[in-house]
Amino acid sequence: MKFVAHITLFILLGPLLVGVVRKTKAFLSCRQGASVFQPFLDLWKLFRRGIVRSTSASWVFDLSAPVVLGASLVLAAATPLWSREVPLPMHFILFLYLMALPRFFQTLAGLDTGSAFGGLGSSREVAVSAMAEPALILSFCGLAYLGGADTVSGMVAVVPPGRIPWRPEVILLAGTMFLLLLAENARIPVDDPATHLELTMIHEAMVLDHAGVDLAMIQLASGVRLVLFSAIVSGILFPQALSLPTFLAIPAAVVKVVLSGALIGAVEAGMARMKLSRVASYLLIATVLAAIALSVRYAG
Amino acid sequence: MPSALPYVLAATFLVPGILALLIRDPCRSRVVGFGGGAVASFLGLVLTLVGAMREAPVRIPLPAPVPWAASELFLDGLSAFFLVLVFFIGFLVSVYAIGYMKEFDARRRGQAAPLLLNLLLLSMAFVVSAGDMLSFLLGWEAMSLASYFLVVLNHEKREARQAGLIYLIATHIGTGGILLAFLFLVQTTGSFSFNGFATVPISDPAILCATFWFALLGFGTKAGVFPFHIWLPYAHPEAPSPVSAVMSGVMIKMGIYGIVRFLFYLLPSPPASFGATLLALGLLSGVFGVLYAIVQHDLKRLLAFHSVENIGIILIGIGAASLCQATGRPDAARLLLVGGLFHVLNHATFKALLFLGAGAVLQGTHTRNIEKLGGLMRGMPLTGVAFLAGSLAISAVPPFNGFASEFTIYRGLWAAVGGAGTGGIYLAAMAGLALIGGLAVVCFVKVVGTVFLGNARSAQASAARDPSVAMEFPMGTLALFCLGLGVFPSIVLDRLMEITSFLSSAGGPASVAVPAAGGKPFTVAIALAIAIGGLWLLRTFLLRRNGQRAGGTWGCGFPYATPRMQYTASSFADPILHVFRGILRPHTTRTERLSGRFLLEVEHETHFHDLLENGLYLPVYRLFVRAAFQARRLHPGYIHLYLGYILGAVVLLLVFFH
Structure with missing residues (x-):
């Protein structure tokens, strides 16, 4: 029962978060924007459409969408959203490496259609993720220190008693995780999800030949992953919310996700996409920040 | 264990090899020679699993080659583990060779291949079971020479001869190093046997240091550790594919065996600097290996660079284990050593699989240049699936076996960080390992994507078909092991924990190989299977209802897209190349052919120099x-x-x- 609620909440919050990001962005650029529930309607439409399958594609292409969404849901099952009790507690290294499974299949599917766009997106996607790995590992190490646990659910959710909650390393780690959230979820300044120029896209170029059900699953997976990262960042900053009783904790989780959506939207409205060759420096900054956060632990 | 067994085993390896030389018909010669090797390896595998592993340590005296030193086989848990590796891969590769070595039928020297391969397997088994210095060196030389002759089996090609020469020089410099390291030990202890070496510690730090560095030079050269790796990318591509699989999967591990034997058995209580050195070299090998691999276009050369990378990962485990042992963290040390050794087995499994897959591709298309391939998943579905499994394993994607061992190493590093003061080095190792893993994903998405997916870039690629059963069976078995060892790692981990029990702390077995909470690979695998399977059914159902039609890939509204317009492997690697251009140093030359004012042809070449x-x-x-x-x-x-x-x-x- 709890398991079903956990996964359902992730699936429902994903499109909502995307909607909130878009609405915030529209608001800040003085536009009306679509309703925050528009992504749900888009998904509903896509799920009822058939697909055009490229004649170049193999079974890897067919399998990619279920793998991407399935693995993202397994990851979601390990992420604390409203409670420290998650359906599938997972060691943080396993969690990070499991993120490679959907990426592997998604990028392969990009190459499978024989389109230059797919290859272009895949190539950039794997390069960005590879360079983000050290920062991810280091910041998760830092979190595991703070939480005193090896599992993702255990480590984001604990504030040691008798300590002030927002110590410098906590803020540093939350900042690092936010930088990584933007990089891993194809947001500005690393990627622009709203661009119409294929040459400047990463994620969207990769899924250009996906349609209908496949595209719906992939968009849903993107939403789930965005919620997952938001849950971790907000879990670092507001761990108390995870100890609330369920009837309060679930609304608190929704509020946290909506707030992080507003934050992402504000960043997107205020910034332009970086030149692709500067992404490496961006990720290096994240790595250095994580390293500083870890060194604070040694000094203290 | 009866003492005649080693002789029986040697005979079952060598007799079919010699018979293969005598049989006139090349096809029968192949079946007898390689088939005999397969039978002998299988026999050895069974004997090791039911005999040596249970009864270890086993001692079998051998007739002394020289009057002043006794010879013996000494099989402890470590030897038995490496024996399993030799015989397991040896068995599958021998079966594969029956089908693959057809291309050597026309050539007279091809008939020597079974004898050489069997000799190589036998000598490796001898190396890991040798209990004294002389037998060890004898086996080591036999192994080096047999593999040299296998590398130059294509001796008509200039590249093969050159690769053979580089390999021969490298391996002999290495043997020199090992000989010197052993002589230091003999001088100190006055004994020739490994058991004798272990009893008397070297007291002079200068001699201890010299022993370590010479051993590192020797074993590091064989293993392909970073500064000594240059022979690998020459020798592996030129050798016939089954030989590459044995060399990369098993033979380079003999170097690792030597390092572990020296560091944890022969040199009692080595100082922390040895472990730190190995850890640093491991990180360098890992990062450089994978970076050079990413920019290769030659499939087998690329895989050879990945061997350097994986040896790096193994060394991170072993080096950190030694460092932890020296700084008083036995539990972390044990976990790290277990992880390193587990990665030895896992790397053998997936790298042999990948080389065998590369061999099938090479046989089907007659090219190793991945820019000329593409779309092979259609013509070679079985090879494609096996290669994909191997790629997921080498990229450390859960729930495959590459992840299982890297996870153990990570957990060891994490346990070491938890101690006092000097955790920074382990954290750096974790970050390095993460970078290596991420870059491996880049490389194998590139390989699988350009070789097996998309459209064929040449006529040979579109005509390629799956190979014979003799070649499919080993690939399929290895692919199953890649998944099986990832889902049920405790089968191997428990054995390795027993082997490394000498590292445990006095308080008892505090560390366990499989984490109690949050890391059960089986649970995750089941969860993944249910999630992906359920969604697959949902997709199938929805597609049946909504409809699906075939159409061309979207080409921006332009018709007539050709396979040449696909993304190339070079373009795919470009973002990484751009970031790491300071290390990779691409040299680009561009020549233009003009006719008057008109450009007729442009030639664009990029080279990477090590x-x-x-x-x-x-x-x-x-x-x-x-x-x-x-x-x-x-x-x-x-x-x-x-x-x-x-x-x-x-x-x-x-x-x-x-």
């Missing part, structure tokens, strides 16, 4: 050649001068020794 090869090895090599030319003046061919030399030598001897 930093060490040009910066270190070539200058040293040139120095040697120059010195040799100078020395040549000493023997111009006049007999009078030579008589003068003899006279001079006699006079000098008389002067110095009265």
Whole structure:
């Protein structure tokens, strides 16, 4: 029962978060924007459409969408959203490496259609993720220190008693995780999800030949992953919310996700996409920040 | 264990090999020779699993080759583990070779291949079970020479001869290092047997250091550790594919065996600097190996660079284990050593699989250049699936076996961080390992994507078909093991925990190989299977309802897209190349052919030169050649001068020794 609620909440919050990001962005650029529930309607439409399958594609292409969404849901099952009790507690290294499974299949599917766009997106996607790995590992190490646990659910959710909650390393780690959230979820300044120029896209170029059900699953997976990262960042900053009783904790989780959506939207409205060759420096900054956060632990 | 068994095993390896030389019909010769090797390996595998592993340690005396030193086989848990590796991969590769080595039928020397391969397997088994220095070196030389002749099996090709020469020089420099390291031990302990070495510690730190560095030079060269790796990317591609699989999967692990044997058995309580050195070299090998791999277009050369990378990962485990042992963290040390050794087995499994897959691709398309391939998943579905499994494993994607061992190493590093003070080095190792893992994903998405997916880029690629059953069976078995060892890692981990029990702390078994909470690979695998399977069914159902039609890939509204317009492997690697251009140093040349004002042709070439090869090895090599030319003046061919030399030598001897 709890398991079903956990996964359902992730699936429902994903499109909502995307909607909130878009609405915030529209608001800040003085536009009306679509309703925050528009992504749900888009998904509903896509799920009822058939697909055009490229004649170049193999079974890897067919399998990619279920793998991407399935693995993202397994990851979601390990992420604390409203409670420290998650359906599938997972060691943080396993969690990070499991993120490679959907990426592997998604990028392969990009190459499978024989389109230059797919290859272009895949190539950039794997390069960005590879360079983000050290920062991810280091910041998760830092979190595991703070939480005193090896599992993702255990480590984001604990504030040691008798300590002030927002110590410098906590803020540093939350900042690092936010930088990584933007990089891993194809947001500005690393990627622009709203661009119409294929040459400047990463994620969207990769899924250009996906349609209908496949595209719906992939968009849903993107939403789930965005919620997952938001849950971790907000879990670092507001761990108390995870100890609330369920009837309060679930609304608190929704509020946290909506707030992080507003934050992402504000960043997107205020910034332009970086030149692709500067992404490496961006990720290096994240790595250095994580390293500083870890060194604070040694000094203290 | 009866003491005649080793002789029986040796005979079952060698007799079919010799018979293969005598049989006139090449097809029968292949079946007898490689088939005999497969039977012998299988026999060895069974004997090791039911005999040696249970009864370890086993001692079997051998007739002494020299009067002043006894020889024996000494099989402890570590030896038995490596024996399993040799026989397991040996069995599958021998079966594969029955089908693959057809291409050597027309050539007379091809008939020597079964004998050489069997000799290589037998000598490796001998190396890991040797209990004294002389038997070890004997096995080591036999192994080096057998593999040299296998590398130059394609001796008509200039590249193969060149690769063979580089390999021969490298391996002998290595043997020299090992010999010196052993001689230091003999000098200190006065014994030739490994058990004798272990009893007397080396007290002089200078000698201890020299022993370690010579052993590192020797075993590191064989293993392909970063500064000594340059022979690997030459020898692996030129050898026939089954031989590459054995060399990369098993033979380079003999170097790892040597390092572990020295560090944890023969040199009692080595200082922390040894472990730190190995850890640093492991990180360098890992990062450089995978970076060079990413920019390769030659499928087998790319895989060879990945061997350097994986040896790096193994060394991170072993080096950190030694460091932890020296700094008093036995539990972390044990976990790290277990992880390193587990990665030895896992790397053997997936790398052998990938080389065998590369062999099937090579046989089907006659090219190793991945830019000419594409779409092979259609013509070679079985090879494609097996290769994909191997790629997921080598990229450490859960729930495959590459992840299982890297996870153990990570957990060891994490346990070591938890201690006092010096955790920074382990954190750096974790970050390095993460970078290596991420880059491996880049490389294998590139390989699988350009070789097996999309459209064929050449006529050979579209005509390729799956190979014979003899070649499919080993690939399928290895692919199943890649998944199986990832889902049920405790089968191996428990054995390895027993083998490394000498590292456990006094308080008892505090560390466990499989984490109690949050890391059960089986649970995750089941969760993934349910999620992906359920969504697959949902997709199938929805597609049946909504409809699905075939159409061309979207080409921006332009028709007539050709396979040449697909993304190339070079373009795919470009973002990484751009970031790491300071290390990879691409050299680009562009030549234009003009006719009047019109551009007719542009040729664009990019080369990558190994930093060490040009910066270190070539200058040293040139120095040697120059010195040799100078020395040549000493023997111009006049007999009078030579008589003068003899006279001079006699006079000098008389002067110095009265």
